[in-house]
Amino acid sequence: xxxxxxxxxxxxxxxxxxxxxxTAASYERELERYRRAELQLxxxxxxxxxxxxxxxxxxxxxxLLSSESDHRLLNDLQMIVSLLSLQSRATANAKAASQLAAAxxxxxxxxxIHRRLHSFDGATTVAFKKFLKDLCxxxxxxxxxxxxxxxxxxxxxxxxxxxTVTCRPLGFIANELITNxxxxxxxxxxxxxxxxxxxxxxxxxxxxxxxxxxGFDPADxxxxxxxxxxxxxxxxxxxxxxxxxxxxQGTRFTVLFS
Numbered sequence: 001x002x003x004x005x006x007x008x009x010x011x012x013x014x015x016x017x018x019x020x021x022x023t024a025a026s027y028e029r030e031l032e033r034y035r036r037a038e039l040q041l042x043x044x045x046x047x048x049x050x051x052x053x054x055x056x057x058x059x060x061x062x063x064l065l066s067s068e069s070d071h072r073l074l075n076d077l078q079m080i081v082s083l084l085s086l087q088s089r090a091t092a093n094a095k096a097a098s099q100l101a102a103a104x105x106x107x108x109x110x111x112x113i114h115r116r117l118h119s120f121d122g123a124t125t126v127a128f129k130k131f132l133k134d135l136c137x138x139x140x141x142x143x144x145x146x147x148x149x150x151x152x153x154x155x156x157x158x159x160x161x162x163x164t165v166t167c168r169p170l171g172f173i174a175n176e177l178i179t180n181x182x183x184x185x186x187x188x189x190x191x192x193x194x195x196x197x198x199x200x201x202x203x204x205x206x207x208x209x210x211x212x213x214x215g216f217d218p219a220d221x222x223x224x225x226x227x228x229x230x231x232x233x234x235x236x237x238x239x240x241x242x243x244x245x246x247x248x249q250g251t252r253f254t255v256l257f258s
Contacts, residue, residue: 185209206252
């Protein structure tokens, strides 16, 4: 009787051991899958880290090349200004001397704008009214050092934060419009930045000189300044308009932009 009972116990224990073996084997297989998954994940992470390091190195190299390129550009601009100024003083033709001096002034202002814009490197937005005031201050000092005498330039309107990518072309637009106002106009130059219901904002430059001829269209102008202005206006998706200044005096150029 005892032998029979022991046999029954052995028989009942066998399925239990088989079940345990199957459970252990299943656990081992699951553990092996996890180990393989962990190994693959580590390999992916290592690859991502390597790619990130390469990307950071590429960005640093690009930043270095960009900085070096800008430095060379500014040096080249300064050299061109010096050569034009020397040629202007050396020529006996008064008209040619005036044109060379004007070209030197324009290039010098481009160099100043580049330096001022690069002071915002790393920034996503720019306080544009302050930028305009600094630009006009640079322009006034540049004009005062020339033969045209000091000009009164006022900056009016609201202060807005503009994306740097918008500020750059607008800065060159403002420079060209102010240059034209000083060259062809008289009296006070007014730079105004204000909200506009059609686009979002309007940047205008006006003078107190003679009004533009009737039917004048900036798109038909062959001058280098107007070509640059049209190109930059197109770049920011803006619109260029012309009309008489305040009290129907002088001329106002307005750039509408978002």
